[in-house]
Amino acid sequence: MNNAFLPIALACAVALVSAVGVILARRPVHAVVALLAHSLCVAALFLIMAADLVALGQVLIYSGAIVVLFLFVVALLPHGGIESVVPTGRVVSAVVAGAALLAALAAGLAVGAPTAPENPAGGVEAIGRSLFGPLIVPFELTAALLLVAIIGAVAIWRRQEPEPGAKASSRAASEGSLAHTADAPGATGRQRLLDEGGPAR
Amino acid sequence: MNVLASIPPPLGSVLILVLGTLVILLLTGRLSNSPTILATIGVLSLLGxxxxxxxxxxxxxxxVLGVVAAGLVGMLLVPSAELHNSTQRPEVAALILLGSTGAIVLATAGELLSAALGLETLSLSAAVLVALGRxxxxxxxxxxxxVLAAISFAALVYGLGLLxxxxxxxxxxxPGVVDPTYSYIWTIGVLLIGLGFAYKLAVFPLLWGPLDAYTAGAPGLAGFVMAASKIAAVVALARLAAGAAVPMAPILIGIGLVSIIWGTFGALAQREVRRMLAYSxxxxxxxxxxxxxxGPEGRAxxxxxxxxxVLTILLAFAAMAGRGTGPLPFxxxxxxxxxxxxxxxxxxxxxxxxxxxxxxxFWxxxxxxxASWSALGFWPTLVAVIGGVAGVLYYLRPLPDLLALTRAHVSSAPAPAVWFAGAAVVVLGLAPGFAxxxxxxxIGG
Structure with missing residues (x-):
């Protein structure tokens, strides 16, 4: 058992707990915050495994960009932006967590910046060489996979959109209020598409 | 240097299919009102x-020919597919092309990472194709x-890591390339990869997701999903079993026998055609x-x-397409x-x-x-024979009604998909030896 065991076990445990939290959280905000904790834990795991670049990408792209995007979306939900009165316990725990984070950063700076390994396995050059060398075919094939994901997400969202000839109100009434709120922007977007492609009809 | 000549054949197919997808996506607004042109573009991409x-x-x-046949039947059924939102035909056509891409990659990939990507492309398009039904x-x-596809894909990725x-x-x-020290890790890796591939085949422990998908989706699209998945999964599993017969063969035989028994009893208990086909x-x-x-004989x-x-099941689903997504009781x-x-x-x-x-x-x-008789002997073959004979009991239940219908004069729209799949089945029946x-x-046997 080497000295990386405890950090790995800790990061794995928190990652598992936060992943379960994403699924079980009743409010979307809690799910997104749990997702943030999860992605930071995964970044820590990458860091322990000496894949610095991947860890950095995980923090920048997942924790930084994607989770914040989720938070914006949650804030735009009908009741997502409304915050109840903040209890004192939450303020205290936030202050403790912030202080702990500061202490950890200060301790890290006091120890000194870690020296880069001589020949990093997960460095930019190594990753670039494998992505555009032996792994070029799978790398390019991810394009098709991402295309499917985009088409799928848009198609499932557009699924409940009223058809041009149908009455929006009757369809929405049969599918409940959630569909109704989702329909409103969809209908206008679809109408705009139809107007642009007008002569084709 | 001629760049085009250096592209391996399956990648050429992939490029053409993705190009066809992009054409359809660019023209989505115009094509949603002209399903015939849409189907024509799709059919041309698949033939190309x-x-x-x-x-x-x-x-x-x-x-590739098997997957293209599945894609062609699916594409010919796009104009009559029972969609929840009938303006979504271009998306469905694009997903059929991309799903065919994934199946081709899974079946022909030179290494496992590409195969995994192909499998995920196929799974994702299949799930969306099913979701768009009425x-x-x-x-x-x-x-x-x-969800089940995600779980089995996770197993596949773990297997890839271990390998x-x-x-x-x-x-x-x-066989023979792995250090004996690591053979334990290698065996677990191979088995997990096999589990990921087996999900597409819908064998015993992983059957609930596919069962529902085959039953509930629009028939034409469910037929495509089933056909493309099966071809790609069988070819991928054949390549895996060829290289790693030691852990794979006994497990394949075991889950095969359990699936035969499970599927036969499940199909016997059904009261309607689509669920019966799904269990069978x-x-x-x-x-x-x-x-x-x-062994090699069995893989061939x-x-x-x-x-x-696959051609037969495509014919069955093409014949049922156009009548809605609901069940068809006996x-x-x-x-x-x-x-x-x-x-x-x-x-x-x-x-x-x-x-x-x-x-x-029959052939x-x-x-x-x-193959089972010469490799395994009496008992496993007996289970397979009983499964095959029981098939007569459930497959032929709707037959009297269908025969009465062939004499009735019900006019309907032309059904090119039925003709195409039917012709393929008849040709295979006439020349099974060639196939x-x-x-x-x-298989190289």
């Missing part, structure tokens, strides 16, 4: 994709399919898994079986108003699935039983 593969080896040719049930079925750890590369496993597909997947565990038999099975087949062409197509498909002699399904089952020779060539 078959061309570069003809320069590859026999296994590439068989798998009503609320397809959405639920698609979600279940998607990379043991061998240092993503190459297809081969588990029994047939069991036959294929059994054959895949029986499995490829021969899957080509025939007692009400007569009142469904199927046209004579469709009733005849469904009859032919059911006869072939049951394995009645002049139809190709397919015979090949598998032959079997191709399958043996493909």
């Amino acid at each position: 994709a078959a061309l570069p593969a003809m320069g590859g080896d026999a296994l590439t040719r068989v798998s 009503g609320a049930r397809p959405l639920e079925a698609a979600f279940r399919y998607f 990379l750890l043991a061998t240092g590369s993503f190459a297809w496993p081969r 597909t588990v029994a047939n997947a069991g036959l294929m898994a059994l054959a895949l565990g029986c 038999a499995a490829i021969f079986f899957v080509v025939i099975y 007692g009400e087949v007569r009142g469904e108003g199927l046209s004579a062409t469709r009733a005849l197509g469904l009859t032919l498909a059911l006869l072939s699935l049951a394995g009645i002699p002049p139809t190709p399904g 397919a089952k015979l090949a598998i039983l032959d 079997y020779a191709v399958a043996r060539l493909a």
Whole structure:
């Protein structure tokens, strides 16, 4: 058992707990915050495994960009932006967590910046060489996979959109209020598409 | 240097399919009102994709042609597909092309990382294709399919990691390359990868997602999902079993036998045609898994079986397309108003699935039983035979009603998909020896 065991076990445990939290959280905000904790834990795991670049990408792209995007979306939900009165316990725990984070950063700076390994396995050059060398075919094939994901997400969202000839109100009434709120922007977007492609009809 | 000549044949097919997808996506606004032009573009892309593969080896040719046939039937059914939102036909056509891309990549990939990406592309398109069917049930079925596909894909990725750890590369496993110290890790890795591939085949432990997807989706699209998945999964499992017979063969035989029993009892208990076909597909997947565990002869038999099975099931789904996504109870087949062409197509498909002699399904089952007999002996073959005989009991239940329908005069829209799949089944029934020779060539036996 080497000295990386405890950090790995800790990061794995928190990652598992936060992943379960994403699924079980009743409010979307809690799910997104749990997702943030999860992605930071995964970044820590990458860091322990000496894949610095991947860890950095995980923090920048997942924790930084994607989770914040989720938070914006949650804030735009009908009741997502409304915050109840903040209890004192939450303020205290936030202050403790912030202080702990500061202490950890200060301790890290006091120890000194870690020296880069001589020949990093997960460095930019190594990753670039494998992505555009032996792994070029799978790398390019991810394009098709991402295309499917985009088409799928848009198609499932557009699924409940009223058809041009149908009455929006009757369809929405049969599918409940959630569909109704989702329909409103969809209908206008679809109408705009139809107007642009007008002569084709 | 000629760049185009240096592209391997399957990648040429992939490029053409993705180009076709992009054309459809760019013209979505115009094509949503002209389904015939849409289907034409899709059919041309699929036919174009078959061309570069003809320069590859026999296994590439068989798998690409099988997937292209599945895509063609699905594409011909796009204009009449029962969608929740009928303006979504361009998306459906694009997903059929991308799903075919994934299936081709999974079946022909040179290393496992590409195969995994192909599998995920196929799974994701399949889930969305099922979800776009009419009503609320397809959405639920698609979600279940998607979650189970995600779990099996996670197993596949773990397997890839373990295999990379043991061998240092993503190459297809081969006997004798692994250090004995790592053979334990290598075995677990191979088994997890096999689990990921087996989900697409819908064998015993992983059958709930596919079962719902085949039952609830729009028939034409469910037929495509089933057909493309089965071909790609059988070819991928055949390549895996060829290189790693030691952990794979006994497990394939075991889950094959359990699937045959499970699928047969499940199909016998059903009261409607679509659910019965879905359960019987588990029994047939069991036959294929059994054959895949029986050495080179068995793998050739499995490829021969899957080509025939897939064309037959496509014919059955094409014949049922256009009547809605709901169930088709045995007692009400007569009142469904199927046209004579469709009733005849469904009859032919059911006869072939049951394995009645002049139809190709008979030769397919015979090949598998032959391979199982020579490799495994009496008892496993007896289970397979009983599964095959029980098939007659459930497949032929709607037959009297269908025969009555072939004499009725119900006019309906032309059904090119039924004609195409029907012609393929008839040709295979006339020349089964040729197909079997191709399958043996493909497996190198």
